[in-house]
Amino acid sequence: MDEKNTPKMGHEPHVAPFEMFDDWFKDAKSNEDAYPDAMTLATADKDGRPSARIVLLKGFDDRGFVFYTNYESRKGSQLAENSYAALCFHWKTVEKCVRIEGKVAKVDDAESDEYFASRPRGSQLGAWASIQSRPMTGRFDLEKRVAEFTAKFGLGKVARPDHWGGFRLVPDRIEFWAEGKFRLHDRKLFTRDADDAGWNTQKLFP
Template identity: 50%
Template structure:
């Protein structure tokens, strides 16, 4: 793939994501989010990309869970998209900001009522005695709020990863892969730097 004419990685990200939508069997917007805990140990898990633009890449979560707590503590994260059907991946690293209340409300209100209730019922990342406990808590939450106009919990919102680097990887024959990285500079993006595979 010829990356030499690219001056902005974001349109290329859009192209690759749109192509993945055509070929991935499930969740082409799935991405791994990497964080570190207070001891410096890494944690990684899959989430769904729920928005992106020139400001960054957005996902939503419970801020009281491990993921939320680790992002809040460091204000940094790494993302990885891997599209097996396309033999491609994109790595993104950068600082993190919290989305606006308006953004979080808009996305929260677009979710299925059961998902909105689940945001209240789940004590994310904390021990759960058994599945029935969660089912019962969900029922209690539904009895309290109903299924209309469910407010967004104060501990539930979104993070925007503001990319400092975006690396594109395309599988190549005999492991001679194609890798380029864009780095954000004060006045825009650097020209892509090719890396050894």
């Protein structure tokens, strides 16, 4: 079989899903041309109406997957109504995909403060200036607010706004997908035990 079309799942039945994700993510960062940390975030409102957008993964460990946003944005409002969400990574070059589902909760203030302090100053000011997901009459509305907050903070430290911070998706389901020849892809599903004692694994038909 052509090496390019050989399923890339590997045979690691005892590897925890976070370890497997770490291996795949390192592979993607080494081979993808741009944004290996980009992931689709799907949320839904209280009526079940879904919405999806691309966000960036800013950290992960065995607690879950972290991203940052304006808590008053559309995604933030939906997560306040319905805490279940899904993530999807698609790495075209390495021909792999990871799908993650679970509940989302805010990270603690200290974690959000630490990440906010690491951002470029322009991004920090943007977090204050952008009333995310709200209508504006034109680009000047945003530029005016950027100028206002630039003047407000001057050369001093830009504090994290209360409406901006991190979310952590705590997964109960993680699926790894690797492309195979003739669409005979390789799929491996991890589901968390009901008592949170570990993970169950199973192979899925493509």
